[in-house]
Amino acid sequence: MQKGMHMPSWYKTYHPYVSPMDPCPPITTKRYSTPPNLYLGFQPPGLEQFTPSAALKAGTLWKYFYDPYYSTREMKKGVRE
């Protein structure tokens, strides 16, 4: 990430309508992914990189694009780094 670059959030939420007629217990907050490729435009040169082994783990060479997805179950268990 270059200095002065605005870092957006990679996840957004919305709240579906809850009807008293819904049979399942309501999920009041739904999450969706808005990944980094929606924001950067044409990649500028010289973006900050991971080391090779960290890049392999991350699935990308550039820190800006690192956007891991964790299930709610994983987040409750504290798996998220």
Added chain:
Amino acid sequence: MKQVPPQYYSELEQIQAIDFVIVELALYLHTHPDDLDAIQQYNESVKRSKALKRNFEKKYGALTSFGYSYSRHPWEYKEAPWPWQV
């Protein structure tokens, strides 16, 4: 049946890491063909990958069979384990 030694995994992972950098830079360079720094990093990574593979193939046999690796006798490439088996 012979299993691979534990260091097989760590040595392979070093190759996987540098080859991943090469793939990332290649995709980037397709849309940024003038980025000299990225091309230099690409060439350095290729050099590092070749060195690591030369060493790995000495220990565990050839990684390829269509001419990017030399072979010893007997032809080891066909021997298990295959990537999905290890």
Added chain:
Amino acid sequence: MWFYEKKLQYPVKVSTCNPMLAKFLIEQYGGADGELAAALRYLNQRYSIPDKVVGLLTDIGTEEFAHLEMIATMVYKLTKDATPEQMKAAGLGDHYANHDNALFYHDASGVPWTAAYIQAKGDPIADLYEDIAAEEKARATYQWLIDLSDDPDLNDGLRYLREREVIHSQRFREAVEILKEERDSKKIF
């Protein structure tokens, strides 16, 4: 031409013998937005697209085959040594009846792969927009697979594959920008 390298792109690990997860994962093997569809889509579109983006389609298409091999490895490890009873209990009895524990190009519900999943329109923008959409759909599939899986090692590999979709989408978006450019104009970052 292509050549095979005797290694996976990423070190795939699986924690448990769990054929149920294999049943879900096969979606990314032979499903509409899976890795086979992605590889064949890009490698076929490249014959009728401007030279500027042929290299990108070739290399992303090639990387998709490496991802197909990763998914195959996951499925293989999750079902290796699973008994017919375990396959049946995992909802794979119908798969077993036709294939034993062999892999096959079908989706999570057993629908066989078809070329109808992919398109080559001969129109560069139409094709690249399809490719961007395909990457986003594959990204979403990986999210739902991570939601379904309780195998930490498997999820590690699935997160890697999801991240690759993000990067591929970025490159296809840049390819659109390159094709939009007026001839001989300077690129502005």
